[in-house]
Amino acid sequence: MTTTTRNLISRIGETDQQFLQGNTPELALERGRLRLDLVNLSQYQQEQTHFLQEAIVLLEQGRAEFEEMPMSLYLDLSIELAKAYMVYFNVSGEQRFAIITQQVLKPLAHLNSADIYLYLAHASLVQDEIAMTRHWLKKYFSHDAAKLDAVMNITAFDTLKQNDWFKTLIHTHLH
Structure with a gap:
């Protein structure tokens, strides 16, 4: 076990203990992110699925459990939740996770967040909604x-590299 993994597991234990004393949206966000970090370290699909399920529960709970929180914190929880669902899609190949990503983020799209636009573009692409992918990528760029x-690190976007509209978006962004 690497030092990074040990430190991550130790921090999970610490935050789980804090949870027993009382949950906060900030704590839910950190606990969800820590589980997502474990997904990235794991090489086994069964482990990844387990950690993703934990992250999703923690992030959903953080969004729903508290009546009042700053919009920025709600937005962070929602973006991490969408990220978890898209990672779950990448692990499982099940399109329902892309649909859930859209359900989580579309109501927040008016908040003008680059992360929202990027995850909506990714979710649209994996559902073969090219017009919506283009729409969200335009907003993103x-x-x-x-x-x-961020775009180039999402392998699903590799399929768009030959499209003129995609090349134009990239070119315009670079200049």
């Missing part, structure tokens, strides 16, 4: 926080 690396 028009955002100040857009990063080309």
Whole structure:
């Protein structure tokens, strides 16, 4: 076991103990992120699925359990939840996780978040909704926080590299 893995597991234990004393949206966010970090370290699909399920429960609970929280925190919980669902899609290949991502994020799209646009584009693409993919990518690349690396790190977007509209978006973003 690597030092990184040991530290991660130790932090999970600490946050789980904090949870026993009382949950907060911030704690739910950290606990969900820690489980997502475990997914990235694991090489076994069964483990990844287990950690993803835990992350999703923690993030959903964090969004629903508290009547009042800052919108920025709700947005962070929602984006992490969408990320978890898209990772779950990548692990399982089940399109329902892309649909759930859209259900989580579409109501928040008016908040002008680059992350929301990127995850909506990814979810649209894996459902073969090319027009919506293009729509969300345009919104993403028009955002100040857009990063080309974020798009290029999503292998699903490799299928778009030959499309003229995609090349134009990339070119416009670079200049």
